[in-house]
Amino acid sequence: AFLKELGAAKYDNITDQQALDAFVWLSQKEGIIPAFESSHAIAYLKKMPPKEVKDKLIIVNLSGRGDKDMIQAKDLLHFN
Numbered sequence: 001a002f003l004k005e006l007g008a009a010k011y012d013n014i015t016d017q018q019a020l021d022a023f024v025w026l027s028q029k030e031g032i033i034p035a036f037e038s039s040h041a042i043a044y045l046k047k048m049p050p051k052e053v054k055d056k057l058i059i060v061n062l063s064g065r066g067d068k069d070m071i072q073a074k075d076l077l078h079f080n
Contacts, residue, residue, distance in 0.1 A: 018043040020076055023066065035064030036072075 003009035022043035027033050034042060041060045
């Protein structure tokens with residue numbers, strides 16, 4: 001709240017479905033299985049308007065390992 005009041009932070013939200021879609025997207029595009037927590041950051045990056053990211057270097061830190069989330073992802077994606 002303090003950083004927001006200073007204008008030093010911006011808060012937004014990502015749905016669980018958006019995070020799951022980002023999990024699948026990054027796994028397919030790069031062969032990197034992100035942790036679900038990190039998938040929220042990837043989803044936020046994907047929803048940013050192209051003009052906002054044009055000519056910018058954006059770094060997204062992937063903390064954790066997604067392999068531990070594979071069973072849950074399988075269930076959420078309805079794979080047998």
